[in-house]
Structure formats: C-alpha cells, structure tokens
Amino acid sequence: MASPTLIRIADIAAHEGEQVLLQGWVQARTGKGRLHFIRLRDGSGIVQCVAFRHEMDEDGFALARALTQEAAIRVSGEVRRDERAPGLPGGYEVGVQRLELVGAAEEYPITPKEHGVEFLMDRRHLWVRSSRQWAILRIRATIVSAMRNWLDDEGFLLVDTPIITPAAGEETTTLFDIDYFGEQAFLAQTGQLYNEANIAAFGKVYCFGPTFRAEKSRTRRHLLEFWMLEPEIAFCTLEELMELQERFISHVVGTVLEKHSQELALVGRDTTALERIKAPFPRISYDEAVERLHALTSTIEDAEQRELLAIEHGEDFGSPQETAIAEQFDRPVFVYHYPTAVKAFYMEPLAERPELCRSVDLLAPEGYGEITGGSERIHDLALIEERVAQIGLPREAYDWYLELRKYGSVPHSGFGIGLERTVAWICGLPHIRESVPYARMLNRKSP
C-alpha cells in the first residue's frame, strides 16, 4: 500500500483512487452500527469519511464510534467518487483505513440545530467554525483582495494612515478617546484627511484599515469598529469618481460570483440579484431623490409608514428613505449633490447652489443602505479655512490639513467604502454582525 499523501479537502477531486491523509475536525458523525459516517472539516472544505468495521482495526473502529463533534483527527484512506457524499466540494468520500485522535472534544455547545443570536455571539470563537460563518468570512477575504487588486491595477498606491489621531476627522461626537500619556487622542474614524496629503505625493492612493465610531446606534447596519477602504484621487471630479466607483463595485461583485458560487449557495444568497450588478449604475440628484420620496409618500395610505418616509428638502436621509430610494432600482444607485449642511465640512459646494455640495452616496439594493460615501473636496484655502471655523473645529489640529491647500492644491475627490456593509450586501446577510469575524457593538466587546 502506498504511503498516504497529506492533502487538503478542497483538492480532493484530484486524488480519486489514491491513498490520502486528511487532518481536521469532526463536524458531525452518524452511526449505523458497523458503519459510521464522519463529516470532516479541514478549513479548506468538508468531506464525508466512511468507517466500515471490516475495513479497519478494532481500536480504529472503536474510536470512530466514539468520536464527538469537533474532535480533531487524522484520517487516512482511499478517495472514492460517490454521488451520495455530501460536503464541499462534495461528491467524494474517504474510505477510512486508519484513524488517529489528535485532540478530543468535550460536549460542543453549537449543535446542528437552531440557536439564538446571543448564544451564538457569545460563542463567536466557536461559531466561526460553522459552515455559514466559514463561507461568509471566506467571501469577506475575497472582497478585500478584489478591492485591493483592482485599485493596485488601476495605479493606486496603498498608503497606510494612522489609527491614533489628534483630531476628529469629521465631527467630535462619535470618537473613542484614549489617554495618550496624559493627552487626549482619538481612534481614527477615517483616513481621508491623510489621504488628501498623500495624493500630492502619489496621485492616486487608498488606505484600508479599521475605523472606530463611538455611536450609540444599535441597528443591523452598525458596528463600533469596522473596516473601511478609502481611495483618494488628485485631479478628479465628482463625475469621474462615480465612474470609478461603479467599475470598482462591479469588479468586486463579479469576482465573488466567479470564485464563490459554493459559499454563496451555503449562505443562501440569490445570485441573480448580484449578476445584475454591472456598470453603469443609475444616478439621481438629491433633488430628484427628494421628489421621488414625495411622490412615493403621496401614494402611501398608512399614516405611520408615511411619517417614516417624510422628508423636507435639506434634510438628510434616514434608513427608511435610503431603502425606499434603493428599492426603485435593481442596481446600486448614486445619489449626488446632498445639502452642504448635512455633509462633512470638506465637501466642495456647488458654484451655482452653495447650499448643495459635490457629494455622492452609493445606495445598495435590497435595503442594505449606503455602502459608499464620497465627494469632491474643497481645494481652495480660504474656503476650507472658513468651513473649519464655521464647524467649530479646533484650528490648530487642522493646521497641517489646511496647509495642503498652500502648495499646489488641485481639485480632488475620494470615497470610503464600508467593508462589512459590502460583505453583508453581497452575502445577503440579515445583520452586519455576521460580516466580521469578531463584531464590536454597543453591547458586545467579547469574544
């Protein structure tokens, strides 16, 4: 008998008829007397191992009988093709000849039956082993690499921005503050201000890292710690920014569809909605969005519903408004030229209507809300100084940022995309907490 080769389950199809060695964890076991089925998980995939009494020594079979969920084992045997075999990729099973226990498992709390949210989130360190969570986190990793690869290929440079910062990026109400040897500092809520410095060195840059917002919001779309990717481009207009974003998003969705049909099936995602995600995306102005909402509201009979969607021109959209607008399209929709007053201080006002600014949000379909937010930035020194003063931000903290406008200031634009919201949308998750390995929320900082 040939000595077995150690393989990963993902590659099992290439080893049909061969003696192989697998190492992993028992996802499930069912006994049939002299026959036991062991569903083995090794991180790359899932395969059914079949232990027949007559094919094994007595100790090995006794072990197979006694295996508990999540026991760590090594299995060697022959790879067979069998249509009945479940798993990932599936269709193959291993006839067990030798079995070795590497690490025993006590009674595992996450059984194959249903569990509540709190129970699972308390055991997130174990829950990541479950198929659905495994699939989501694999898709998340692909989304990250697709985003970065696309930007790298487009000539962007990754330039990391600091996580500990001396000042708020945008406002001061939602920052985590930390003790910086007796001085106050904050965890970054954006890398954008630094990106604006970096474009003058590199032209097109992006930063990607965790950002922190101490918002007391408790919704299915919010985390206190989330990952954001922020491209920034010199000599770029709002229109060019939208064009860039739609190509970027289309590429990311396309990559996931291409690489993860199995994972999307595991999470129960209807991929026809994703296959429509191709540039160009519809674009509507804030003015038009408000008109659409007014038109929609006038057709609604239910007073409570109407109240929820009510909006005055000049107000920002809430979740119900965002969802209602996005529902009118089958692809992500750009909403541009928001009121200056509801947006960040650095956004360029429209020359002809300064109460509006050259901003754009991208609203994902199916109620996933805003996944990107961006704008053209103010590049005029006097105007940005005025805005900093107006907003009441401490001038000293922004000295370096304002100084950028003194040395070759150019029109420039950028956007930020929330990774977790993107993952939630692409995977069709009901709640953002499943889109990140270890969620940080209002009532949760552990595990």
Add this chain to the structure above:
RNA sequence: UCCACAGUAGCUCAAUGGCAGAGCAACCGGCUGUUAACCGGUAGGUUCCUGGUUCGAGUCCAGGCUGUGGAGCCA
C-alpha cells in the same frame, strides 16, 4: 436616548392563576448508506433578579437587569 417584544432543562421552545413538559444535544443499547438519520432507554430545573397581590404565581402587578427588533446617527 426613544418605541415595541422577549427571558422556563446545555440549545430551541410549550405550559387557562392549580403536579415543570416536548424535540434536539449528552449518556447507555440497537442498526452497512447516513445527509439536522432512525428505534428503545437514562439523566437533566434557583422558570433572569428583587419585592408585591393571592389559599396557591412560570403565568398577575411594580421596579431592575439582560437580550432582540426598529427609530435617531452613520459606512
């Protein structure tokens, strides 16, 4: 911060104000094709906490705690 709902076995849930229950998991036994197997058996309870009403409270009342869904805020 506001609104709504919930908390009973390890898990998911039942129980008209009147004996604390089921399925799954665990444990013991059976089964050569299971897919969240099936069949028989065993064990498993501070009904979230504090107080109140009542002959009697898991159930009704008050306060609190925790969680869930939504709003606001945002990516």
